[in-house]
Amino acid sequence: MNMIEVRNITYVYPGEGKPVLKDLSFCVEKGGCLIVKGDNGAGKTTLFRVLNGLAFPVKGQYFFDGTEITEKWLGVSRNSKLFHKKIGYLFQNPDTMLFCGTVYDEVAFGPRQMGLSDDETDRRTRDCMELFGITDLASKAPYHLSGGQKKRTALAAVTALNPEVLVLDEPFAGLDRKSKELLKEFLKEYHEAGKTLIAAVHDENQCxxxxxxxxxxxxx
Ligand SMILES: Nc1ncnc2c1ncn2[C@@H]1O[C@H](COP(=O)(O)OP(=O)(O)OP(=O)(O)O)[C@@H](O)[C@H]1O
Ligand SMILES: [Mg+2]
Structure with missing residues (x-):
């Protein structure tokens, strides 16, 4: 069973003539792992925006867990909620996804949105902060963190949603050796738990x- 199926998609940025993605097709089965590679400007981030319903191809189709994802379908709030509960997206630049006053609130944001109880939200938030070694930063403002600390906060925030599918745009970039090890171990366990993983990496981080x-x- 495919979790993700992309059929002949072409993506052109509004106002641009040349496509960034052209006639692209691939599948990722449930519990699979897809490693996306390519030079700077090859379209990895653009593809991830499409997979997360933030951009829509001009041609072709995208199916997520059997449902075709279109602008119209996602326009229905019930659909969009369901979709975003199942897919988590780590942006390449964590600055674009951190907006809360503290690290704790940032990580708790997703569970609260999902309507989890205060106890369950607190438990998940603490677990995920622990997982990425940011417990000591809980009351700090994400805005004032170092680059690597921001990345770890963003990672904790997406994993707190416990999504079926994780889409990670260069998750290892900017992390020190210890944080890389924590993330590597987390992804291994996540994958072994039968979840689906899609990640863009450059060669040195593929291993x-x-x-x-x-x-x-x-x-x-
Ligand atoms: N908002 C935009 N409007 C127009 N063109 C864009 C926009 N964003 C990206 N592009 C262009 O789309 C192409 C693909 O960019 P994208 O960010 O998807 O590449 P990437 O593979 O993620 O690169 P990197 O390894 O540097 O992260 C590039 O040529 C880029 O200039
Ligand atoms: Mg990119």
Whole structure:
């Protein structure tokens, strides 16, 4: 059973003539791991925006867990909630996804949105902060953190949602050796638990991911 199926998608940024993704097709089965590679500008981030319903291809189809994801379908709030509960997205630049007053609130944001009880929210928030070694930073403002600390906060925030599918855009970039090890161990366990993983990495970090299929994007 495919968790993700992309059929011949072409993506063109509004106002641009040249497509960034052209006739791209691939599948990721439930519990699979897809490693996305490609030079700077090859379209990895663009593809991830499409997979997360933040951009829509001009041609082709995208199916998530059997449902075709379109702007119209996601326009229905019930659909959009369901979709975003199942897929978690780590942006390449954590600055674009951190907006709360404290690290604790940032990590608790997703569980609260999902309507979990205060106890369950607190438990998940603390677990995820522990997982990425940011417990000591709980009351700090994300805005004032170092680059690597921001990345770890963003990682804790997406994993707090415990999504079926994790889409990670260069998750290891900017992390020190110890944080890389924590993330590597987390991804291994996540994968072993039968969840689906899609990650963009450059060569030097590929060995930090569970074994998976490789999709190599080319600069068009
Ligand atoms: N908002 C935008 N408007 C127009 N063109 C864009 C926009 N964002 C990205 N692009 C272009 O799309 C192409 C793909 O960019 P993208 O960010 O997807 O690449 P990438 O593979 O993630 O690169 P990197 O390894 O540097 O992160 C690039 O040529 C980029 O200039
Ligand atoms: Mg990118």
């Amino acid at each position: 930090e991911l569970p074994a998976g299929e490789v999709l190599e994007l080319q600069v068009v």
